[in-house]
Each structure stands twice: as structure tokens, then as C-alpha cells.
Amino acid sequence: MSPIEVVGEHVSRSEEVLTSQALELIQLLHRELNPLRMQLLEKRKIRTAEIASGEDFNFLEETRNIRDDKSWKVATAAPGLDDRRVEITGPTTRKMTINALNSGAKVWLADLEDSNTPKWENVIEGQLNLLDAISRTIDFTNDEGKKYQLRPDNELATIVVRPRGLHLPEKHILVDSQITSGSLVDFALYMCASARIQIEKGLGPYFYLAKLESHQEARLWNSAFNIAQDFLNIPRGTIRATILIETLPAAFEMEEILFELKEHAAGLNAGRWDYLFSVIKNYRTRGKDFVLPDRNSVAMTAPFMRAYTELLVQTCHARGAHAIGGMAAFIPSSDEGINAIAFEKVTADKSSEANDGFDGSWVAHPGMVELCREQFTKVLGDRANQKNILNEELLISAKDLLNIKATPGSVTEAGLRNNISVAIQYLERWLAGTGAVAIFNLMEDAATAEISRSQIWQWIHNEVSTEKGQRIDASLVKTFANEEVAKLSAAIDYSRAKEMFLSTAVADDYLDFLTLPAYAAMD
Secondary structure (H helix, E strand, O other), X not given: OOOEEEOOOOOOOHHHOOOHHHHHHHHXXXXXXXXXXXXXXXXHHHHHHHHHOOOOOOOOOOOHHHHXXXXXXXXXXXXXXXXXXXXXXXXXXXXXXXXXXXXXOOEEXXXXXXXXXXXXXXXXXXXXXXXXXXXXXXXXXXXXXOEEEOOOXXXXXXXXXXXXXOOOEEEEEEEXXXXXXXXXHHHHHHHHHHHHHHHHOOOOOEEEEOOOOOHHHHHHHHHHHHHHHHHOOOOOOOOEEEEEOOOHHHHOOHHHHHHHOXXXXXXXXXXXXXXXXXXXXXXXXXXXXXXXXXXXXXXXXXXXXHHHHHHHHHHHHHOOOEEEEEEEOEOOOOOHHHHHHHHHHHHHHHHHHHHOOOOEEEEOOHHHHHHXXXXXXXXXXXXXXXXXXXXXXXXXXXXXXXXXXXXXOOOOHHHHHHHHHHHHHHHHHHHHOOOOEEEOOEEEOHHHHHHHHHHHHHHHHOOOEOOOOOEOOHHHHHHHHHHHHHOOOOOOOOHHHHHHHHHHHOOOOOOOXXXXXXXXXXX
């Protein structure tokens, strides 16, 4: 038996990315880092149990010297990553790859994680689409005959790839008969196929790192970067990484995370939807003081969210890193009334981020790129960023980050129904192989389903009632699930998605990630 096996079915042109060099790097990364990855995932479980038993997150005493040392900075901005005032996110499908690169955004987050599904063909085809785009051989023609091609190189967004989180496996590649890490597989395939071409173009292999929960996990990624750069004879420090602060534990270790990735660090991002998911997950058993209202009513002005974003901007600018704001998930509609409301909300959101010191922000649709750019340009002008802006008097405490009780809003039947409907609709598409789904005029990804089912679980287990006094329990959720599915298209079978949603939302035990059983069930 070979030390490394590819057990996924053949995908056309897969030999272009599943090269002997790529497989050798996957094997090397797995043997060097997978034992540590598994230890760190176990450490997450231990910390979650400690929080459930009554402990609270706090800034680490053992790393105080890193926070107190004001002299260290991250690496200077790499080519293509100095001006990041507007970034577009999306999966690495062929059409999206072309549209994102042509969108006018400064950066494209090429998503192999939350807005992608890890079907084997998606894993391979995503890498091929990136390779074709970087090699300028990509094109696409839709069913109506419309052709999509790339603009000139100097008009294209800079590619920043988001591999899967450390918790996600890749069951189609085995090393020593062990399932490999989805994150390390995504990373290795991109490095071997596309890194050198990007370097030759004057850019580099750039990454967004998802779902990190500690500086030890950042250290693991730094080791992966060094192993890959040495293996490919690329100078250390060529890779750049922007880290999503989208988990509550990571919010208490922002400086330490930047420190561990120092020569490779480009910035931090406020991944606010997954951050809400993490808040719910970690404090789900701690009573009604930690229960959030309807997810769509939790604004960035909520005290605990405000503290999180202020701390992120302050941390980044103190260390010379970019602070990137959160997602605008709105997508243009044929209904001008809906568009007017959406554009007003996005304008206010991006204006607030720019004035709060962020250096750029995210949108999910090309139609929102110019709006985001306008709001940041009003503040930045001709400057590439505002990393020189630092409020040294700002002091954010652990209590500020955990001030969840002060969040305004109510739990409503409409919010409950929305959670149910969106989660089921999204899961149906995810299981079919689509990770970015337009639902109710928003571009949703896996974070939406995670927040929705986690919030319902928390409401049930903390005996929460709606504002009109209706107790939320498993029976009610099941009834509403049937009713919401009945409103959807009869041409689509939602039964498997509904069953999977209910199996996690009303279960006695909480499941850390919905995508794990969903991946196991995926064809």
C-alpha cells in the first residue's frame, strides 16, 4: 500500500494539481503537523467544557509579555495587499472566479471553505480554476451563450485563498491510511500548482486563515508555511496570511496570533457571522444572560460586537497590520424597493467601518463593490490604508467582549422561522454541492446554517420564549420546520436537509460543527 493514496474518483485534469510534488508535500505536512492539529482540536473541546462549567474567557497571563512589548510589528505589506479597501468573497467556481477577478475589487477571497462545499470535484476543480485564472487560460460560457473572460492583469483583484478550517477532514486523500486535513490539502495543492506563477507575476501565495481559536493554531500554520516554502525553495516570508477573527477564543488572542505569524502576517478580519456562531456555541449552556435575540437584529453596534471590532482595529494598527471589516451579504434584486433598503444598509455599514479605522471590507456580490469602495475612499482618499491611525487610549476589557446581555432586540416567531427556513434551504444546496446560496436577497454561506441551528439549540435548552410568550421547544421547531418546507418549491426535495437540520437543532447534545456530519453524508 502506498504511503499516500487518492481515493476520490477521477476528475478531469486532476493530474494538473494532484502532481507527485503536491502529493509529496501533503504527505510531509500530514506527518509533521497532523498529530499537533489533532491535539489542538482536542484542546478546543477541553476549553469549551471549562466555559460550560462556569469559567470565562480572559486575556492570557502567560503571553502578557507579547502584548506588553510594543516594539514588534508584522511584515510590511506584500505586493497587491497594501490597498485593500474593498474585497469580494466567493467560491472558486469558474464563473465566480472570472466575475470576482473582474469585479473592480482590490482583493478576491477565493473561498475553499464556507461558501464552497468540499465535494471531491469541487476541491479539484477549484484548484484548476485558480490555476487557469493565474495562467490566464480561463474562460466560461453559460447556457445562454454569454461568454466570460478576464480583463487585463492590472485590472484584476489580488487572489487570497481561504483553505478549509483545521477541523475539516479530507476523506479522499489518505496518508499512512489516515484521513488528511482539508486545510493542509487545500494549502498544499495551491502552493504546488500556483504559488510560483504568482511570484513570477510579482505577487505571491496569499491566504485567509479560517476558524482559528488560539495562537498555538496560528503557530501550526506558520510551521506549515515554512515547511512548504522550504520544500518549494521559496524564500520564507513570501507567503502572507490574513487571519479571520471569527471565534470568541481568538478575540482574546489577537496579538498573540499576529505574533506567531509575524513574518507572514498581513492582517486580521472581523468575521462577524462566524463570530456570532462562536459566541452562541461557547456560552450556549450558561443561561439567559448569554442568549442573543434574532440573529438578523444583532447589529455591529451591540456592545460586545463594538468591543470586538474596536479591539481588532487597535490590535492591527498597533502591529502594522491591515484591519479588514465584515461581510455585506446583500445582493442586488429585481425589486427596486428591496435594493433601496439594501443599499442604504450597506452604505451605512461600510461608512461606519471606514470611520472606525478599518482599512477595507468585504462584499459578496460585484454589484456592491463600487458602493463599498466609495465609502472607504471618502475616508482614505488617495491613501492605500489608514494603518497609521491608532487610538492608544482605547482600553477593551474581557468584560467588554463578554457583555452579551446588553444586546438589544427580541426573540420572535419570525426570527425562529427565518432561522429554520434559511438553514434548511442552505443545507439542501450544500449537500448538492453549492456553498454560496442566495436566500431572501442575501448571499448565505455555511456560517448562516451554523448560527441558525445553534441559536435554536440555545433557545430550546435555555427555555426561551418568543416576545409573545410562545415557548420554544423541540416540538415547536419540528412543526415550524414542516410548515416552512411546505412554503418552498415542491420541485425540490428538502427531506434530507430538514432531517439533518433537526438532528442538530433539537438534539440533546450540541454538535460543534454541522458541516462534519454533512460532509460525511455528502455523495
